Amino acid sequence: MYNVTITTTGIFDEIRPSLFPLVEGKEGITFINALEYSTDDILPFEEGDDITDNSPEIELEHERIRSFVAALCAEHGKPYNELRDEFVKALPEFMLDGTYKGEELLSTKRRGSYNVHALYKSERGRDLLFQRNYRDTNGLLYLSDHMVGYLIESLYGRSGIFGMAAGAQRITTPLRCYTIHQAINRVDRYYLPELIAVQALDNTYSMDESNRSEFLLIADVLGAYMVQAMHGQTESEQLDTLSKDPFFRKVCEPVHRFYRNLTNDAIISVYDESNDWTDCLLHDYIYNLYDRFSEGIDYWEEGNEGVLGYVRHRILSPLADDLVRELSQEKLRIDLYPGFDKARAYFDFLVPYTSYAKKMLIHIGVKEDDDCPDDITNAENIGVDLLSHVESLSHKGAQLTVLERIYCLLDVCYEAVRRYQNYEVLVSIVDALDAAIGEVDIESSDSWQAEYVQRVSRLSKWYRMLGHAFTGNNAYRNLLEELIAAQKQTPLVHEPYFNNYICDVSCQDNVFNLECLQYLLLHHDIEIGDCESFEQRIQSIDHPYFKMPFKAYGQIHNLLDIETKLNSNDIVYFLVLLKSIHRFYLDQLDRNLWNELLRLWSMYGKRNFQDYYAECLCAKYMAVLAMYMGDRAVAERIKQDLHTSFERARHWRETVPSDYSWSTFAFYTMAQIDEALGHLDSAQEYYDKAYVTQAYTQACWAYYESKCNSLWNGTQSSIIEIKLTAASSQPVVVVTKPNFESVIKENKGAFSTIGEYKEFFQTHMICLYM
Numbered sequence: 001m002y003n004v005t006i007t008t009t010g011i012f013d014e015i016r017p018s019l020f021p022l023v024e025g026k027e028g029i030t031f032i033n034a035l036e037y038s039t040d041d042i043l044p045f046e047e048g049d050d051i052t053d054n055s056p057e058i059e060l061e062h063e064r065i066r067s068f069v070a071a072l073c074a075e076h077g078k079p080y081n082e083l084r085d086e087f088v089k090a091l092p093e094f095m096l097d098g099t100y101k102g103e104e105l106l107s108t109k110r111r112g113s114y115n116v117h118a119l120y121k122s123e124r125g126r127d128l129l130f131q132r133n134y135r136d137t138n139g140l141l142y143l144s145d146h147m148v149g150y151l152i153e154s155l156y157g158r159s160g161i162f163g164m165a166a167g168a169q170r171i172t173t174p175l176r177c178y179t180i181h182q183a184i185n186r187v188d189r190y191y192l193p194e195l196i197a198v199q200a201l202d203n204t205y206s207m208d209e210s211n212r213s214e215f216l217l218i219a220d221v222l223g224a225y226m227v228q229a230m231h232g233q234t235e236s237e238q239l240d241t242l243s244k245d246p247f248f249r250k251v252c253e254p255v256h257r258f259y260r261n262l263t264n265d266a267i268i269s270v271y272d273e274s275n276d277w278t279d280c281l282l283h284d285y286i287y288n289l290y291d292r293f294s295e296g297i298d299y300w301e302e303g304n305e306g307v308l309g310y311v312r313h314r315i316l317s318p319l320a321d322d323l324v325r326e327l328s329q330e331k332l333r334i335d336l337y338p339g340f341d342k343a344r345a346y347f348d349f350l351v352p353y354t355s356y357a358k359k360m361l362i363h364i365g366v367k368e369d370d371d372c373p374d375d376i377t378n379a380e381n382i383g384v385d386l387l388s389h390v391e392s393l394s395h396k397g398a399q400l401t402v403l404e405r406i407y408c409l410l411d412v413c414y415e416a417v418r419r420y421q422n423y424e425v426l427v428s429i430v431d432a433l434d435a436a437i438g439e440v441d442i443e444s445s446d447s448w449q450a451e452y453v454q455r456v457s458r459l460s461k462w463y464r465m466l467g468h469a470f471t472g473n474n475a476y477r478n479l480l481e482e483l484i485a486a487q488k489q490t491p492l493v494h495e496p497y498f499n500n501y502i503c504d505v506s507c508q509d510n511v512f513n514l515e516c517l518q519y520l521l522l523h524h525d526i527e528i529g530d531c532e533s534f535e536q537r538i539q540s541i542d543h544p545y546f547k548m549p550f551k552a553y554g555q556i557h558n559l560l561d562i563e564t565k566l567n568s569n570d571i572v573y574f575l576v577l578l579k580s581i582h583r584f585y586l587d588q589l590d591r592n593l594w595n596e597l598l599r600l601w602s603m604y605g606k607r608n609f610q611d612y613y614a615e616c617l618c619a620k621y622m623a624v625l626a627m628y629m630g631d632r633a634v635a636e637r638i639k640q641d642l643h644t645s646f647e648r649a650r651h652w653r654e655t656v657p658s659d660y661s662w663s664t665f666a667f668y669t670m671a672q673i674d675e676a677l678g679h680l681d682s683a684q685e686y687y688d689k690a691y692v693t694q695a696y697t698q699a700c701w702a703y704y705e706s707k708c709n710s711l712w713n714g715t716q717s718s719i720i721e722i723k724l725t726a727a728s729s730q731p732v733v734v735v736t737k738p739n740f741e742s743v744i745k746e747n748k749g750a751f752s753t754i755g756e757y758k759e760f761f762q763t764h765m766i767c768l769y770m
Contacts, residue, residue: 001055002165002193005035005201006148006173006180007219009227010121015140016174019205019213019220020084023227029238030121031226032147032271034155035219036253037061039112057112065214067105068094070207080205080217087221088228092247095218115253116222117161119151122272122307123235145179147271152183154255154269156192159286161257168195174203174216222251236309239268243314258286262318274311285319293323294347297340312340324350332403333410334455335508336448337493346448402439406456408711409433413463417505420701421664421694426467432712433460455492455512458483462511472762477524484517522576531584538580543570545577571604572614578621586628594629597622612649613665616642620669624676632677639673646670656696656740664693668761675754687757688749694761695747699738706735 008016010030023029039057069080072090076083093099098110121143152171155162162169171180180198202211229245230238242248243266252266259267269275277296284293297320317340324343327350328336338346400408412429416422437456442449461479468476494512510516518537525534538546578597581589601622604615619642626635651663662670671686751757 001039001058001167002162002169003037003055003058003215004169004171005037005215005219006032006151006171006175007035007216007223008032008144008175009223012140012144015137015144016203018223019203019217020081020087020224023224026227026230028123029227029230031223032119032121032144032151033219033223033226034117034151035215035222036115036117037112037215038115060106060108061110061112062209062212062214064098064105064110065218066207066209068100069205069217071100071105073207080207084221084224088225091218091221091225095222095251096247114218114251116219116251117151117155117253117255118226118266118268119147119154119255120239120268120270120307121147122270122274141176144175148173148175148179149183149186150271150275151255151269152180153187156184156187158188158191159256159258159282160191161253161255161260162193163191163257165193167193169193169197171196171198172201172215173198174201234305234309235307236313239270239307239310240314242266243268243310256282258282259315259318262322263314265314267314267318268310270307270311270315272307274308278311278315281316281319285323288323288326290323290327290347290351293320294344294351297344297347316340317343323347327351328452331407332452333407333414334452334459335494336451336455338448338451342446342448349448402436405436405711406433406440408708409436410456410459412708412711414508415704416701417463417466420697420704421470422698422701423467423470425701425705426463429712430460430464430467433463451492454490458486458492458511459508462508466505474528477521480517480521480524483511484514484521487512487514487517519572519576523579526576526579526583529583534580534584538576541573543573545573571611571618574600574604575614575618575621578618578625582621582625589625589628591629594625594631597625598634616645616666616669620673623673627676635673635677639670639677642673643670657744660689660693660696660740660744662689662693664690664697667693671754671757680754684754684757687754687761688751691750691757691760692744692747696738696740696743699743703735703737 007018008031009018010022010028012030012032013022013027037058039055068090072083072086073080076086080087090100093101095114099105154160157163173180177198177200184192184196184198201213201216203213203216204211205213205217226242226248229242229248231241232238243252245266249264249266252268254260254267255269270278281293281296283289284296297316320340320343321337324338324346325335328334328346331350336346409429409432413426413433416425416429433456437453437460440449440453442453444450461483465476465479465483468474468479492512494509518540522534522537522541525531525537581593581597601618604618619638623635623638623642626632626638646662646666649662649666651661651666667686667690671683671690674680674683674686751760
């Protein structure tokens with residue numbers, strides 16, 4: 001259930017006085033906020049029911065707010081409305097944790113959460129309205145009605161954060177309710193929640209339960225917090241500081257849901273003439289109307305005066321960046337980040353290139369033709385995928401431009417890592433990729449070509465590094481350090497959310513992510529046994545695991561419950577902790593530390609992780625350490641849980657024999673656990689299955705490679721310029737699609753000892769998997 005409270009700040013104080021005094025010197029800063037408190041309660045409401053706030057969790061939150069107010073008033077000996085600054089100071093802790101000075105306010109912990117959706121009225125917008133004689137009370141009422149109506153339609157419409165939201169919603173406000181009713185009636189019923197109600201609030205707060213205005217008080221405190229947090233000479237600077245405020249970033253969600261994953265900072269909607277343009281551009285963004293979006297940029301006002309700079313860089317730029325990333329990834333196989341000022345130049349190339357590139361990519365088999373999908377997806381082409389027709393380019397008279405060659409080579413690298421786990425071929429592919437990069441014409445240092453070459457060059461080095469790392473060539477450490485130095489010296493933007501460092505090493509954003517690059521170096525130090533280097537590097541890692549001495553690990557569990565319970569990134573550092581203990585600190589693993597590791601592991605069992613591989617590897621090390629500590633029952637239980645996880649997962653795209661339904665990684669991990677448990681016969685069987693599935697994967701790669709290896713084998717001229725004729729064609733060795741049963745017969749029982757299997761995999765499994 002959602003409880004949404006609509007409240008105001010600034011100029012609207014004349015028609016709806018805030019429960020707290022306005023911030024001195026900032027009386028004109030005006031917001032209309034929608035404070036949301038949501039719970040997971042499923043209430044037995046039906047169509048036509050009167051929705052009240054009788055959700056148990058919402059009732060508890062009313063009580064918690066009253067306890068919060070009472071605690072502050074008792075401590076300072078003043079009524080609540082004389083404690084604005086004290087409330088503002090205490091608000092972040094209360095909204096995030098439900099506590100005051102670290103103490104629970106009720107015996108029951110909070111299960112709901114707060115968010116705010118903010119709409120700002122710019123100075124220019126206020127001046128335009130006041131010039132039209134809206135400065136009196138009636139004018140302010142007219143303005144607030146229109147602004148509230150716009151907020152409600154934006155929140156609940158097609159692109160709104162509440163659009164198509166499930167459950168019941170209750171909107172409360174001290175403003176005029178009919179305005180909200182009218183706005184709801186203008187929204188397509190399809191996008192509204194199943195049940196929604198609007199209720200008026202008294203614009204007062206009582207220390208008892210008489211007027212039910214507890215959420216209104218929190219909303220007004222938050223409004224005061226927002227105004228106080230705004231600093232700077234211009235409106236744009238003030239809004240920008242609020243967007244970056246650490247607390248506000250956590251509780252502010254955009255009015256339009258399409259902004260939700262575009263930036264880590266808060267996005268505050270603006271209401272004045274500029275929102276006409278932003279709404280149009282948002283519409284074009286939602287429906288991928290690239291031409292219209294590109295043209296709309298040209299109509300945007302020049303300059304950054306007033307609020308225009310904020311709108312340009314915080315509201316429009318993320319949309320332009322995302323569209324350019326989408327187009328550049330689809331057409332160039334690389335993400336470009338133009339910034340709003342350069343977006344039109346990027347679109348000028350990418351938008352016309354879109355239709356041409358699609359025809360070209362359909363022609364060579366990289367893209368499916370929507371009109372004749374069977375030509376691409378029939379059984380003959382399963383497993384061939386993106387580049388199955390590259391070999392026949394010359395016969396068809398098609399010629400790849402340098403950008404198309406780079407696209408295809410990047411795709412081959414991605415497929416080699418992600419789908420076929422073939423790292424030995426990466427170096428030769430990257431050699432061809434580097435040669436192609438050198439052919440790109442760069443118009444100027446600030447052109448899209450310059451960013452493109454810079455990004456592709458780093459990505460090429462990333463794949464070269466992986467090629468060395470997976471095949472035991474220690475040159476990968478130098479390449480990693482070069483990538484770290486390059487990103488420090490010339491930072492390139494990457495996706496702001498966390499990536500799968502281990503599960504998805506093929507992800508191109510990893511190469512632009514300093515945290516990921518430094519993380520891989522930690523594993524390198526562990527694998528080569530360089531404890532001194534590891535301990536030096538770990539000091540720069542901002543994580544509680546590595547900020548406390550071993551003797552204090554018994555205190556870490558409570559800290560992590562608070563600070564990392566929502567951060568799935570944490571599992572990859574738990575893996576580093578386990579590996580480092582296993583490699584460097586076994587002599588310090590006593591019963592207290594082991595019990596703490598068990599408590600941490602039980603906590604992880606209740607969370608969902610993005611990095612499945614890291615979780616599996618943690619399970620392996622926990623089983624190994626359990627055997628070291630003599631806890632065989634724990635090790636067996638961890639093994640059984642992991643076995644169940646492997647059974648439930650889908651490891652193959654195609655149908656495979658049931659005895660080989662796991663991936664190579666899964667068989668190899670289970671073999672290591674059984675070896676640690678002393679189940680040597682079972683361990684050897686798993687090692688053998690890992691070997692067979694690896695052989696099948698490589699046979700699939702050979703089939704794939706036979707279709708497209710002309711991209712990196714042979715001269716560039718043979719790819720671009722020469723049109724082969726029947727007379728000049730050379731005999732071609734036909735590679736047939738592999739049969740799993742045949743691969744099993746040829747490779748089962750390849751080695752007679754566990755040691756031989758492990759020696760084989762030493763050069764076929766990256767250090768992260770060991």
